Amino acid sequence: MTRQTARALRLTVFVGESDTWHHRPLYSEIVHRAHAAGLAGASVFRGIEGFGASSLIHTSRLLSLSEDLPVxxxxxxxxxxxxxxxxxxxxxxxxxxxxxxxxxxxRYTGPGDDPGPADTKGENSL
Structure with missing residues (x-):
């Protein structure tokens, strides 16, 4: 197993679970656009509780179910x-x-994995 390190930038987009773009979940649209742009990867995390600019607390607790949890x-x-x-x-x-x-x-790579070309500046690949 080989271990490679590189500098990177983490982009986090916080939205509501019920936010949509053309009748599709907004978080899904973001992931699909990131994929189409050829980015290294994207993950969606659903929050169990939170609040934003509206100051309304959204939670997944049973007694106060929310349909707009943070994502x-x-x-x-x-x-x-x-x-x-x-x-x-x-x-x-x-x-x-x-x-x-x-x-x-x-990044950990196995013996059969092709890590791609080496990039000493960390600008072209992860």
């Missing part, structure tokens, strides 16, 4: 690729919060 879409790739993707969010995220965090990626 976080997390995308990690190189900084240039993430920044190039940001305009794809402009027309679909009408309410929400977007954060960018520098991070270090540790």
């Amino acid at each position: 976080a879409v997390v995308i990690v790739d190189t900084e240039p690729r993430v920044r190039a993707f940001l305009p794809h969010l402009d027309d679909i995220v009408t309410e929400g919060l977007v954060t960018l965090d520098e991070c270090e990626v540790i």
Whole structure:
């Protein structure tokens, strides 16, 4: 097993579970756009409780069921690729919060995996 490290940028988009884009969940639209843009990966995490600009607390507890739980879409790739993707969010995220965090990626590859070309600057691939 080989361990590779690289610098990256983490993009997190916080939206509501009930937010939609053309009758499709907004989080799903973000993931599909990230995939189409060729980004390294995206994951969606559903929150169990939270509040945002509305100051309303949304929770998954049984006695106060919510249909608009917080959702976080997390995308990690190189900084240039993430920044190039940001305009794809402009027309679909009408309410929400977007954060960018520098991070270090540790990628484990097996003996048969092709890690791709080596990139000493960490700008072209993860």
